[in-house]
Amino acid sequence: MTFELTQDYLDQLHAYIEAGDDERLRAEMEELYPADISEILNELDAEQAHYLLSLLDESVGAEILANLDTADRTDFLKTFTSEQLAPLVNEMDSDDAVDMLNEQPIQVREEVIGLLEDREQARFIIDLLHYDDGVAGSLMQKELIKINVNLTVNACIEEIRQQAEDVENVYAIYVVDDQGKLLGLVSLKKIVLSQKYVKIADIYDDDIVFVETYRPVDEVAELMQKYDLDAIPVVNVQQRLLGRITIDDVVDVITEQAEEDRQVISGLAGEVEEDDSVWLRSKVQLPWLVAGAVGSLMAATVINGFQSELGKIAALAAFIPIIGSTGGNVGIQTSSLILQSLADTSGLTTTLGRRLLRTLAVALINGLVVGLIAGTYTFLIGEPRLFFVVATSLLSVVLLASFMGTVTPLLLSKTGINPAVASGPFITTANDLIGIGVYFLIAQWLLSEL
Amino acid sequence: MTFELTQDYLDQLHAYIEAGDDERLRAEMEELYPADISEILNELDAEQAHYLLSLLDESVGAEILANLDTADRTDFLKTFTSEQLAPLVNEMDSDDAVDMLNEQPIQVREEVIGLLEDREQARFIIDLLHYDDGVAGSLMQKELIKINVNLTVNACIEEIRQQAEDVENVYAIYVVDDQGKLLGLVSLKKIVLSQKYVKIADIYDDDIVFVETYRPVDEVAELMQKYDLDAIPVVNVQQRLLGRITIDDVVDVITEQAEEDRQVISGLAGEVEEDDSVWLRSKVQLPWLVAGAVGSLMAATVINGFQSELGKIAALAAFIPIIGSTGGNVGIQTSSLILQSLADTSGLTTTLGRRLLRTLAVALINGLVVGLIAGTYTFLIGEPRLFFVVATSLLSVVLLASFMGTVTPLLLSKTGINPAVASGPFITTANDLIGIGVYFLIAQWLLSEL
Missing domain, CATH: 1.10.357.20 (SLC41 divalent cation transporters, integral membrane domain)
Structure with missing residues (x-):
């Protein structure tokens, strides 16, 4: 069930790529999760990786890109034109898209944003680009489901239906007032169990933990860990809901932080892995x-x-x-x-x-x-x-x-x-x-x- | 919104406790999350902590107990009789209950299990007690929602309603066959968006990642991190669904692991904190x-x-x-x-x-x-x-x-x-x-x- 990358498997893929056997390659990739394909691409050279990626659906390609190692990704993306990148960025979660675009030269970044078909995605990305590394805003994604406190459960379900494709893990529906100020949340479980014409105002939970965009990332990690949260809403100083941070990104932060600390303690001046040159x-x-x-x-x-x-x-x-x-x-x-x-x-x-x-x-x-x-x-x-x-x-x-x-x-x-x-x-x-x-x-x- | 523990606040609480001002204490605790109250109890002596806890609802008390530091908890629980502990254990998640009971003398453990009113909870705990530290089984909780593949969305909602109290974060509904073998899962989002008489068999996702009970904990952590999972189902060798591991427990494992590594690298022979004796x-x-x-x-x-x-x-x-x-x-x-x-x-x-x-x-x-x-x-x-x-x-x-x-x-x-x-x-x-x-x-x- 879980995939393990072997040299044999890699050799086989090389052979298919050389032979241009697109059908076989597609069939092989069909069997795998995007995270597994990312692992494979990390081991291929940039041209081959590009070829393999181009065979796949853009939504799959977007997830694969989001999972690539930063160092490998930078090299890899040099083989892409802005026109080739844009449709992939279109499909990415806004936080992943921003992380990737921030690694690109400014010109590429601007071109790709200009070429995005999904103009909401473009707006999301532009919103997120200006947050510094290390603050809550830099981890936040714009994809979430929010609902006005005056609406009903039924309207909420309609909202979920419309946004279902964009928001992979819903976790909770955020409740806002007419000004977009965060009031609380309603769990999906409660939505499932409530009558359709019940008002959100009557069932939502107003006792929630949130963070401001400027809060340091490690504070966010600590809050989510302390209160066992799977997602935390991010607000501006007026408490307007701007986005959310999901636990998977925080897990990455915790792991990277531990890794970085260990490197510093061990006297390594920067990120390096054993198999680097x-x-x-x-x-x-x-x-x-x-x-x-x-x-x-x-x-x-x-x-x-x-x-x-x-x-x-x-x-x-x-x-x-x-x-x-x-x-x-x-x-x-x-x-x-x-x-x-x-x-x-x-x-x-x-x-x-x-x-x-x-x-x-x-x-x-x-x-x-x-x-x-x-x-x-x-x-x-x-x-x-x-x-x-x-x-x-x-x-x-x-x-x-x-x-x-x-x-x-x-x-x-x-x-x-x-x-x-x-x-x-x-x-x-x-x-x-x-x-x-x-x-x-x-x-x-x-x-x-x- | 987020709570910060100060000496002043603690002094105030001391005064209320001395004065036996139960009403004020209850009102103060009402304002806080269980995780905050755990922080407070870590700073009080065992008798005072016991007094404060006894004023609160058992469900709140259970969450507080689950959040206490292991070292403090052991001292603290010495002030409890098995009869006092049982109602709290009744309300805990099965994995937290087992962690806590494993820290107690065998006699207390057996007594508490015998005294549990919720016999399902007792069964859950007995099931979980025998897993070694460091394997998936030791992190697993029995609370989850599962549904037979032949049922409908409506039956699924009914199932959620019945188990709603026990299962705090649903994440997904696990789909099993008549023998209890894990077939796949259905997200809560899909349940919300599907018609009530649709069969689960037609909408569930059979392409899922799971682990066996004996898999090492760090393998579980890596899988959940790689595939960005918020929960992972745990099965036995016949692939029967036994429980699930949620991401919050894995975050704790990752943090503890990093902490332990750093202590070993720094030449500290065991767990210790700066404010220990x-x-x-x-x-x-x-x-x-x-x-x-x-x-x-x-x-x-x-x-x-x-x-x-x-x-x-x-x-x-x-x-x-x-x-x-x-x-x-x-x-x-x-x-x-x-x-x-x-x-x-x-x-x-x-x-x-x-x-x-x-x-x-x-x-x-x-x-x-x-x-x-x-x-x-x-x-x-x-x-x-x-x-x-x-x-x-x-x-x-x-x-x-x-x-x-x-x-x-x-x-x-x-x-x-x-x-x-x-x-x-x-x-x-x-x-x-x-x-x-x-x-x-x-x-x-x-x-x-x-």
Whole structure:
């Protein structure tokens, strides 16, 4: 029932395409859902994908286009003229159409909109084009069913009939007043169960959750998740109903957000996948590696400054790794907890002072434990004079890294930078550098030999 | 319209509760959605929360219970007798009821089920109790509307009317044959638009996506996301319809999964939140810190073994941080890319050999760049004799860490351990250790002075 793409299947398709066996291709595609065909097109080259798509119905083609990976789609669409694109855009949901058109050069965008046969669709798209990425307006689709509060269930059914083709998942019918202001909603279930001449005014639910167009996307995601909504209406400042956001788009946002956070934490400077080209992967990995290298070389300069001390007690070098890695690990753990609490806006928020206090209490315990373990090790390698240096340094490093791990994400989130950066290699290396400085200073201070 | 919990509001509620002002409390709660009240209960102590809940309707109480955080809920429910719990469980969706009962001691579970007035609900719960966490069955709810293929639209509407109270979001009506085998579905929209005496057999859609009870939860999430489904029917091996999974539960799964991955990557040994107790946080952070410390102390042993070399060229110590951190950073980047491609089961899968080859090509470029940067630095600190040692070591470390970063998550995912561990501090420290060993060996080999 569910489709799995194999190399064999792909080879077979290649053969049909080469042979121009349109009938076979159509029959094969008939068996699949648009989302499956999108997967296939992602693996074909642009010309072949274009050929395959051109064999299919425009409504199917529109869904396939909406499902393509953004990167592949941009290449793919270069093989289309505006005249070829317009009929497909005609059939797309307005939000998907806008996402796709926003990836095109302005000229193509304008041409396609000009060529749209469905002038309502053109209006929808023009309305949606001007919302910035990251606000509710950018996720909204114009397709929905709304009904004036003074009408009857029967009129509502008529409205659904007229719009049935445009609105794939109805979920609910929105109820508006004469000015188009959102008053509430009526579920399809209620429509089914109500008598035909009942007035909408008597059955609608006025206690609903909605968002304004300017609300941040993650707030929308959180609201829909908290209240288990499958769609949320979007209004302007006068509370006029402008569109709706459906749960499938929010699921995509949540997944992308998680993906993006992970990339930032892992030190990848931008979107990349394992099967991207060697050059692209290198381009995405190198910036953070180089930044990390520069940080570590600063640490090298610190160490180099203590050459004479190292000359006297070579064993000091042995503890450089534990100082560096413990600082890094504590920094990641702490900032990860802060990130999590930043993401969770429900519940009460704590003050910075209280946050720091608790975090430093945890750091005190952890620092003492790790310090004692490493301190014990100084006896094992016959350097007991290093006990206090190593233990004190580790305790200080854990305290410092906890402080940095708390403050950095909070500062970043204020400046609009993705605070997940705070868990990335850059901050880790900074902790590394600070830790090593502290270590050698403490050594110099505590050891009379130096 | 949307509720925000403040300390003032909470203080006010406290006062009402102290004063036993039931009327005011009921009036305040009337204003809120159950999900908001859950947020409030999370902040109250168990006795107060119990008191507040007891003032509300059982159907509202059931929704509130379903929305509580698991950790808070367990404490909270200790204040309830089985007799008090049963009427609430009666009103819950079967999947939520099972989640909650699974957190209770067996005796409470059995008592509550025995006390349920709604015997259908009891049957539903008993059916669902035996599914393991992590398979489709564990997410499924029994509440759905199904109809025999031979009936009419009218009979379907009757069925909806009878089940309307139990099934909150209908989404679609499932069509079954006389044996209860799933044949397809009919959307509510179609029911609204069809004539009453049309047969379901003539209008239903037989081309649908479903899952078996034993399918892993992340497969379910991926299917629903790929095909933009709001609900997916769950069947047994004979394709008999057993229940359905709704998108809100899948959204929760996706969010939890992302959260869990991030905790593992950040080196947190278990679920924890910033506002948990100092002891709990320490308990969750320490295991990985200690594991990391032990790894670093192994690196210390390696360094200590090269004391005489360090005595001769103290500047060697300066490059310990860059060797360690570059190894760690490359390891995280690489394993993160592999993790991502493991999570994405769509598209074609690559062979291990091809994966390694591409990854090592990337590593070659990155290793050369970082190696040259660090190599140049040896001139800056007046130690040009270290150029080849540092550059070669870094290249080797980047190659090795890329290899480890590719192989480790693949091996872990085979053994059933969360492969995200491969991006955590443990593997990072291992890379650190290996890198330092390689560095000193290369130094010993290349430098005639040693």
